[in-house]
Amino acid sequence: MAGRWANFGFYGAQGVPGWVALGREMDRNVTGIKSPVESxxxxxxxxxxxxxxxxxxxxxxxxxxxxxxxxxxxxxxxxxxxxxxxxxxxxxxxxxxxxxxLGVEWQRRLADRGTRIEIHPVDQRDVTPGRERNIPVRRITVRGHRIWDDIIQAWIDEDGQMLDIVWDEIITDIGSDYDSYSYVSSVGFGI
Structure with a gap:
């Protein structure tokens, strides 16, 4: 994980590592049978x-x-x-x-056309006054077979370490302020 957030939350910021938010968003997109297995x-x-x-x-x-x-x-x-x-x-x-x-289907679709990811920065409502940072919502398009193959395989395998590595690859495309997105409130995208 990128490194300036060594004491994340010290001043009251709230969020989760970006790779966790990415995995949660993918989980949210998994649909299936609504009836309970007991029925x-x-x-x-x-x-x-x-x-x-x-x-x-x-x-x-x-x-x-x-x-x-x-x-x-x-x-x-x-x-x-x-x-x-x-x-x-x-x-x-x-x-x-x-x-x-779903992972197989997503790999096929996302690798070719990519998808736009919206990254919501950490929640700073409870940050000590004077310690807030101006971190905007970012929208980036992630393309390429290798990166989507890595994202989806790590998600299927529930490999947090690999998702963390891939998240760092995604946010480095943001530019010099990429480390501001090591922790986020949420990630959104359409699969």
Whole structure:
């Protein structure tokens, strides 16, 4: 992380590291089944999504589901209901697969055309009088296969260290005041 904010918040500024805000914005854009996994409809929809491809079965394995295929088939057929622990694993597997599938789609779209990112600076409402800084909202366009591949892969892997590195790459394009955006209130963009 860029470095002038060694004592971030000392004078009352509030915010989060830019890479955290970037990850949160990407998470906010993940949509999916609204019905809870405990409901018949929510469970059936998740199981349909997970069992229609090898990637879904792999997501179930990553989530810790060790049930044999005949048991999974019984869940899909609604003749057997998963226990509470497996319901949570099914939900985790579903959201993991959604993230991965959306990541592939986003990589394809964003790398070619790029996207405009709006960076909102730290909240200075509670900053000690006289210590405020004039930090404007910034809008930058992020383009390129490599940077979007890195952003999305780090987000899918939940790799905060890599997201931090990529965030530094993004803000260095701002110019000499880039370090003012190491911490931010929020990040917005349209995926």
């Amino acid at each position: 018949t409809r929510g469970l059936a929809a998740r199981l349909r999504y997970l069992t229609r491809s090898p990637a879904g079965l792999e997501a179930m394995r990553r989530a810790g589901i060790t049930a044999p295929q005949r048991r999974i088939d019984a869940w899909v057929a609604r003749t057997v209901r998963p226990n509470k622990a497996n319901l949570q694993r099914i939900d985790s597997a579903y959201w993991d697969l959604r993230r991965r599938n």
